[in-house]
Amino acid sequence: MLQSLRVWNFALLEEVTVEFGGGLNILTGETGAGKSILIDALGAILGQRISSDAIRSGADALRVEAVFSLDESDEGLRSLLAEQEIECEDELIILRKVARTGKGSILVNGSHVTLTFLKKLAPHLVDIHGQNENLALLREDAQRSLLEGGDSDLRVRLTAYAEVYADWKEKMRLREERAEEIEDIGERLDMLRWQEKEIAEAELCEGEDEELEAEIRRLSHAERLVENAAEASDLLSEDTEEGLAVLSALARVTHALDEIARYDDGLANAQTMIEEAYISLQEASYEVRDYLDGIDADPARLDRIQTRMDVLDHLKKKYGGTISAVLDRLSSVRRELESVDSFDMDMAQLDKDIAALYKQMKAMARALTQRRQKVGMALSEDIVRELQGLGMEKARFRIVVTPEEKYTSCGADSLAMLFSANVGEEEKPLEKIASGGELSRIALAIKSIVAARDTGGTSMVFDEIDTGIGGRTAQMVAERIAFVAHYKQVLCITHLPQIACMADEHLYIAKSVKGDATVTQVEALSADERVREIARMASGDDVTEVALANAREMLAVAQQKKATFQKNTKTKK
Numbered sequence: 093m094l095q096s097l098r099v100w101n102f103a104l105l106e107e108v109t110v111e112f113g114g115g116l117n118i119l120t121g122e123t124g125a126g127k128s129i130l131i132d133a134l135g136a137i138l139g140q141r142i143s144s145d146a147i148r149s150g151a152d153a154l155r156v157e158a159v160f161s162l163d164e165s166d167e168g169l170r171s172l173l174a175e176q177e178i179e180c181e182d183e184l185i186i187l188r189k190v191a192r193t194g195k196g197s198i199l200v201n202g203s204h205v206t207l208t209f210l211k212k213l214a215p216h217l218v219d220i221h222g223q224n225e226n227l228a229l230l231r232e233d234a235q236r237s238l239l240e241g242g243d244s245d246l247r248v249r250l251t252a253y254a255e256v257y258a259d260w261k262e263k264m265r266l267r268e269e270r271a272e273e274i275e276d277i278g279e280r281l282d283m284l285r286w287q288e289k290e291i292a293e294a295e296l297c298e299g300e301d302e303e304l305e306a307e308i309r310r311l312s313h314a315e316r317l318v319e320n321a322a323e324a325s326d327l328l329s330e331d332t333e334e335g336l337a338v339l340s341a342l343a344r345v346t347h348a349l350d351e352i353a354r355y356d357d358g359l360a361n362a363q364t365m366i367e368e369a370y371i372s373l374q375e376a377s378y379e380v381r382d383y384l385d386g387i388d389a390d391p392a393r394l395d396r397i398q399t400r401m402d403v404l405d406h407l408k409k410k411y412g413g414t415i416s417a418v419l420d421r422l423s424s425v426r427r428e429l430e431s432v433d434s435f436d437m438d439m440a441q442l443d444k445d446i447a448a449l450y451k452q453m454k455a456m457a458r459a460l461t462q463r464r465q466k467v468g469m470a471l472s473e474d475i476v477r478e479l480q481g482l483g484m485e486k487a488r489f490r491i492v493v494t495p496e497e498k499y500t501s502c503g504a505d506s507l508a509m510l511f512s513a514n515v516g517e518e519e520k521p522l523e524k525i526a527s528g529g530e531l532s533r534i535a536l537a538i539k540s541i542v543a544a545r546d547t548g549g550t551s552m553v554f555d556e557i558d559t560g561i562g563g564r565t566a567q568m569v570a571e572r573i574a575f576v577a578h579y580k581q582v583l584c585i586t587h588l589p590q591i592a593c594m595a596d597e598h599l600y601i602a603k604s605v606k607g608d609a610t611v612t613q614v615e616a617l618s619a620d621e622r623v624r625e626i627a628r629m630a631s632g633d634d635v636t637e638v639a640l641a642n643a644r645e646m647l648a649v650a651q652q653k654k655a656t657f658q659k660n661t662k663t664k665k
Contacts, residue, residue, distance in 0.1 A: 108613065137217075138211070217551065221555065325380045543578070
């Protein structure tokens with residue numbers, strides 16, 4: 093709710109502070125007093141572009157400050173503020189300054205923001221009716237909200253549809269990602285298959301390279317190994333002209349010790365050691381002989397092993413430096429190949445899921461459209477009746493819901509509000525209607541129907557709503573404005589006493605000469621001042637006792653009407 097508006101050096105407004113109340117705030121005054129300027133100042137708070145020409149003569153800049161009170165229903169507004177890290181509890185203060193140089197600044201609760209962000213906040217704060225660019229009713233999201241807000245079945249259907257639509261979009265996104273991956277997968281698949289073939293054909297074994305390296309060393313030095321092994325074998329077991337072999341010598345030593353042992357056991361320990369040494373050396377000689385017999389000096393064998401080592405070295409260099417790393421790479425390649433091989437199956441399942449979701453979504457969207465058409469037809473009839481009561485007897489109004497092929501989070505249809513004010517005139521979309529008064533009355537008709545369920549925190553401003561009406565129509569407009577104001581804060585500029593007498597707060601706007609300049613002032617009227625102002629509005633500047641009495645009667649009747657609204661509201665609750 094708008095609590096206050098302070099304006100400095102904005103056109104005729106030198107320094108004005110206006111305090112607003114809940115319910116219906118009526119602004120009256122003579123033509124040219126500056127009522128529209130006050131609305132323009134409010135528009136500046138809502139993101140309208142303000143020219144430096146609006147700065148009061150003699151001033152360097154204009155400033156406008158608005159204070160709004162917030163309640164728990166302003167979730168959308170609080171979310172926007174949170175995105176900009178703007179702290180806000182129960183009060184929102186917006187200050188806008190425009191300098192003659194063209195520069196300006198915008199502060200929201202002390203934080204600098206852009207004009208674009210201010211425009212995002214505006215729909216959550218004030219809905220100005222009478223200026224096409226600010227009429228929330230012209231936005232499709234507002235029209236959809238109007239259509240769906242009063243029908244619980246439609247809201248349930250929309251919630252269910254939105255879940256299916258979100259699943260469908262996610263599956264479509266995933267499929268698109270996989271399709272992009274497949275564009276590059278052919279070349280990678282060839283590479284993986286080549287790597288798998290190259291490694292698998294090598295038939296690697298852990299530790300094979302170490303064994304082959306040892307064998308290469310043996311084969312490369314086979315001649316020296318044979319020579320030394322033969323010499324060792326001869327020295328151990330073959331007697332020569334040069335002397336006895338080691339084993340032959342030990343045999344003689346053993347015989348000598350055996351002879352000694354027949355007469356003295358003093359060398360028994362030595363005898364045991366010699367016997368053990370003989371047995372060990374004899375086993376050693378057998379191993380040396382077997383080793384000598386097993387030496388393969390085949391050059392062809394060396395070539396084959398060397399070729400095998402070249403294969404291993406190539407694979408190790410290419411895939412990680414060790415046989416283990418190469419084998420790990422083989423496992424990794426095979427896992428990736430399995431994943432690629434299952435790609436077609438995954439895509440087939442994805443396509444199946446998408447098709448099923450699309451079929452479900454299509455049916456739900458069709459049902460949504462049909463329900464919207466039904467609700468739209470009923471709401472259109474209600475709005476036409478309200479418009480006729482507001483003096484637009486020949487008005488035609490239709491909410492048209494047209495099926496579309498494109499699916500969105502709302503369904504698959506477009507929504508248009510068509511209007512014609514007079515017989516013979518073609519019905520046109522609301523946004524193409526030029527008359528601010530007509531738009532205001534359409535908005536009033538709609539708000540009269542949905543007021544009780546419209547829990548949004550926005551304040552409403554009606555400008556030009558009394559254009560071209562009077563008598564019974566003026567009374568009907570007044571009653572409907574008062575009815576809407578029972579649920580929301582309403583600001584209304586009017587020249588009609590029937591509307592003014594419904595006010596909860598009556599503000600009078602007047603201009604006067606101050607020195608060499610003209611200034612506009614705004615003041616809240618007392619009860620007696622309200623009577624005189626309504627008498628002036630009804631009878632002109634020549635206010636008589638009869639006019640004052642008539643004004644008092646109008647105010648009394650207005651109070652009775654408002655009391656009836658309150659009583660009926662309590663009864664419904």
